[in-house]
Amino acid sequence: MQLRPDTTRRQFLGLAGAAAMASAVPIVTVRPAEATPATLASAIRGVTGGAEVKTGKVKLDIPPLVENGNTVPMTVSVASPMAPEDHVASIHVFNEKNPQPNIGNFRLGPHAGRAQVSTRIRLADSQKIVAIAKLSDGSYWSASVDVVVTLAACTEDVI
């Protein structure tokens, strides 16, 4: 009889844990599915000319949570042998909600050695950043990261 309450408590905790897991999973997976504003889409089309952009190869390193949108460190790297016959021709970075969709275009070549570029950017709002790499064979690869910005750039007034 002593065991009974303990067992039920354990069962209850197990059930509660399972319920918590079940409810947590949808929260993680639900995100604005490709809620890309038209300006971002058209800026990307301007670079790719409507060619297919595949996901992968590109790695976009940017903090997921930034306190100050005025200087956000960003590194884009692409998995590529950087050989004359197979290299990254250019890297283009776009954003969703800044006044302008472009962040920067970086032109590399086979002698770049490593397809990696770092810089510091401004973000006006919490938004998605997209990096697209153009390879020497004409294919496009992309990666995107959602960034939460606490203090937005661009909006502060000049004193």
Add this chain to the structure above:
Amino acid sequence: MASALINVPAKAKRGDIIEIKTLMSHIMETGYRHTATGEVVPRDIITSFTCRFNGTEIFRADLFPAISANPFITFFTTATQSGKFEFEWIGDKGFSETASASITVE
């Protein structure tokens, strides 16, 4: 006034992949900010950055207002021979700055 900080290794072995870090001091005024009286502060950014090695272009970047003030750009290149890197920043209002750095390749 405007000044550049360049970080290039002084020496490298042939075939080494070296990292080049550059920083140019510049306000990078976006053109989207307003003064207290409501006037738009005119845009003043660097629009283009180029790196040449012994005269050949090895890296080029188009910059937009989304690049932070004092644009900091790092990239990589393969050391093939001794020579000189030349950097050039071009921007609004006739902004133009150059810098250079030498490397010895063994």
